[in-house]
Amino acid sequence: MIDFYYAPTPNGWKVAIMLEECGLDYRTVLLSLPTNGDQFAESFLAISPNARIPAIVDHSTGIQPVTVFESGAILLYLFEATGLFGGEPSLRSKERNEWLFWQSANLGPMAGQLSHFVNYAPERFDYALNRYRGEYERCIRVLETRLSRGDYILGEYSIADMMTFPWIFIAKSLGIDLAAFPAVAAWRTKIKSRPAVRRAVDLLKEAQFTKTVNASTHPHLFNQTAQHLAPRSTGRQ
Numbered sequence: 012m013i014d015f016y017y018a019p020t021p022n023g024w025k026v027a028i029m030l031e032e033c034g035l036d037y038r039t040v041l042l043s044l045p046t047n048g049d050q051f052a053e054s055f056l057a058i059s060p061n062a063r064i065p066a067i068v069d070h071s072t073g074i075q076p077v078t079v080f081e082s083g084a085i086l087l088y089l090f091e092a093t094g095l096f097g098g099e100p101s102l103r104s105k106e107r108n109e110w111l112f113w114q115s116a117n118l119g120p121m122a123g124q125l126s127h128f129v130n131y132a133p134e135r136f137d138y139a140l141n142r143y144r145g146e147y148e149r150c151i152r153v154l155e156t157r158l159s160r161g162d163y164i165l166g167e168y169s170i171a172d173m174m175t176f177p178w179i180f181i182a183k184s185l186g187i188d189l190a191a192f193p194a195v196a197a198w199r200t201k202i203k204s205r206p207a208v209r210r211a212v213d214l215l216k217e218a219q220f221t222k223t224v225n226a227s228t229h230p231h232l233f234n235q236t237a238q239h240l241a242p243r244s245t246g247r248q
């Protein structure tokens with residue numbers, strides 16, 4: 012059994028997709044990030060020291076429970092545990108790593124910051140909006156170039172697609188029209204129609220943050236500092 016620390020967000024969906032695709036036995040632990048600050052609870056920081064979902068605890072190894080944080084590390088762990096969805100068998104593992112790191116260091120952070128300035132910022136900041144929209148579009152162009160060589164990032168459907176899909180799935184809500192990126196648009200449609208992906212993006216959908224997100228309704232998403240990680244400083248213990 013795997014405990015899956017989750018909230019219905021793009022980063023949470025990446026791991027939900029893999030768990031659903033592999034048919035693994037898992038128990039979802041919903042964290043209330045914006046209102047309770049569950050991410051800062053001492054018990055959760057012991058699993059995920061960066062105070063972010065997703066994270067897992069694997070109780071099925073027969074030895075000590077194994078904790079894993081960071082979506083890319085979790086997807087690699089599950090691929091190594093199952094042998095499933097690693098990409099075309101002939102590819103070198105460095106390619107798998109390149110695309111997982113690319114998502115973690117580029118597409119995810121840029122889309123995440125764009126989402127903050129589109130959905131949460133208390134006022135409109137044109138400089139930040141232009142900066143992150145430009146970077147997000149630049150990343151989509153990188154993906155477009157890759158996908159114009161084949162149907163999936165690693166030749167066949169893999170953890171690299173699962174890692175990347177959620178931040179493209181929400182492109183429209185970030186103000187980006189994928190019409191200019193036909194290979195990405197076709198790939199998005201194909202992945203979205205997979206039954207496991209549909210189950211994953213619907214997982215605890217009712218707990219999604221509402222549209223009106225601000226520092227008083229969702230205090231734990233704003234103005235985070237090092238203080239938030241001080242032992243027992245905040246969050247539900």
Ligand SMILES: N[C@@H](CCC(=O)N[C@@H](CS)C(=O)NCC(=O)O)C(=O)O
Binds near residue numbers: 021063081082123
């Ligand atoms: N690089 C991390 C990003 C994780 C992340 O940013 N998770 C968000 C939800 S989408 C979170 O836990 N936010 C809590 C907060 O901002 O306090 C990963 O890929 O796992």
